[in-house]
Amino acid sequence: MANVLVVDDSNTMREIVAGYLSQNGFQVAVATDGRDGLLQLRSDPGIKLIVSDVNMPNMDGLTMAEKIRKELGNKDVRIIMLTTEDNPAMRSRGKDVGVTGWIVKPFRGDAVLAPFKKFCGLS
């Protein structure tokens, strides 16, 4: 059972983020896009944190977040967008659909480790 789900269409980013989190005590599942992320979340109720890209094929990260809150009715899982996007309108949309936080790539593990551990009850 995983406590973190990393959603990114980039295999390299999945390896970087999942690799770092695994080395720091997290149980990590991965998904290749928003659609896959929804499937993973449905099948693993232990996930407490989702770290997701925004721009992905098939289903983008914000649409996935919206579906998690509305269609799955899951208000508890923390959703952090890890993206190259930094425009205020997109952040605002993220806030509206229930995103918990926003990180502009590149990923710096040391900058997020403490809050991520807190979200997953590891601290």
Place this chain on the structure above:
Amino acid sequence: MTETTQLEAKVLLLEHDAAQYQVLTEFCQSVGLMAFPRSSADALATLAQNKDLGGVLLAEDLPCEGEDGLHLARAIHKLRPELPIFLRRTTDRPLTPEEEKVVRHRWNTGDLDHLKAAVEYSIFSLRYPTRLVYGIVELTRSALAAMFPNALVVSESPYVVHDRIIHGEVSTLIAIESTWCRGYMMLQTEESALRQGLIQGFSYAGIGGDLNFRELNHMLGETTNLIWGAFKNRYIPPKAFANQQTQVPIVINHEHKYISFGSQDPQLCIRYQLSDPFRPGLPPLMIVQRFIFNLHWSPDEFAEFDAEAPEVGPTGELELF
């Protein structure tokens, strides 16, 4: 007025006259051309080795296998028609129509003002603002450092090219759209050099798996994404977003004839055979068409559209208003 960068361009310098060689070397330095001086015998080999040229400076009377420089001009144009050839005339004879097509500009010995104007027109036809060029360099170096944290990243001086030949086997392509531009960014590299860099530990430990070509493609794809994002955040104002759609990098590996649009979904493929009706025994020409709806695909929305689709008008007919 926006300050623009005097970028450089690499040119093949094919000149045998010692005095003219000196004049042209100084001219090149003064207008931002990096000259590669070569003899006629080495010209084509140099073309093969340098795929990022901006043009060719050629003397008409350059000895070339018993003929003049125009013989070489034809050979260069056949190989790389995108490279403008600047011919220094040494005779009064009119050029043939074929030679006119091959040579982009003709100039008379000593008329450097004419040559400069021709170089400005054909090589430096687009001017790039200084702040943009150096901004791109800065954000790209930052993205490369993030993806390859254990590598030393150095950028060479920016220059312009007219060659359209791709460097290496692995390349990416992503659309760039702003209020002030629409186009693409490419990254191009050699597969073996990228693999070697990762073996040497340029990136994070364990990244790249067994370093097969798909893993290498992913590395370059994500690097592209990072640069694209930084470019967008710096140079694309919010008002441009209204017309902007999501983009993901397209990764092409020529060595393996591989192209990825980032999606795992099946592509719609249709093959067309074109054959000679009078020679049925000959193998047909095969043209393959593929549709890749990697960024958005909704059959339901298509059904809605199709139900009320406007009738398509006739084609090839003149419509007078």
